[in-house]
Amino acid sequence: MKIDKQPTVGDDIDSRCLKCKDVTNHTIVALVGDQVARVQCNVCKGTHNFRPVKIEKKPTVRRQSAGRTVAGKNGLTSRVMKAEAHFRELIGGRDPLAAVSYAMTANFKDGDLVDHPVFGLGIITRKVPPNKIEVTFKEGSKVLICAPAEHK
Ligand SMILES: [Zn+2]
Structure with a gap:
């Protein structure tokens, strides 16, 4: 109507x-x-x-949604940066040239530096018996296979 x-x-x-x-x-x-x-x-x-009577509207432009997008991106970036900072802290003062090339048959000790063909430089942060090691790389930690621990 x-x-x-x-x-x-x-x-x-x-x-x-x-x-x-x-x-x-x-x-x-x-x-x-x-x-x-x-x-x-x-x-x-x-x-x-004729001059129409204009209804004055105050602009109420809000850019909160844009702000949220940026915050989300920053959140991701800070997570990556946090992992990198943690990694740098772990290998702080260590010589990357001393890193041992990673091999499934190699035997590693806690704190050894590892040079992985895919993940790059890493440091052994934990041994997972009987034949795995947790290695922290720049982008995070991964569990890799290694030679079984030697028994004394
Ligand atoms: Zn008049």
């Missing part, structure tokens, strides 16, 4: 009047198509182009 009726000449309409410097009651004197073209001010009786 449409309650707005088409404006016609002679109808009353609110318009901004430059002479009255206010929104006043006007009478429509001319239409262009469906649009009100000219109006006569009922206060000062001046005829002028």
Whole structure:
């Protein structure tokens, strides 16, 4: 149901009047198509182009969603940086050239530096009996197979 009726000449309409410097009651004197073209001010009786009464809207632009996206990215970055910082702390002061090339048949000790063909430089942080080692690499720790521990 449409309650707005088409404006016609002679109808009353609110318009901004430059002479009255206010929104006043006007009478429509001319239409262009469906649009009100000219109006006569009922206060000062001046005829002028119709000026619609603008409803001022304050912009309420919020960029919280963008902020959340950035925060998420930072969260990921900080996790990676945390792992890297932890890794650097573990190998701090160690000579990467002293790293032993990783091999499934090699025997490793706690704290040994390992050079892995895929993961790169790592340090043995835990031995997992009987034949596994936990190695911490730059991007995190992994459990790898090694030679069974030697018995004394
Ligand atoms: Zn007026």
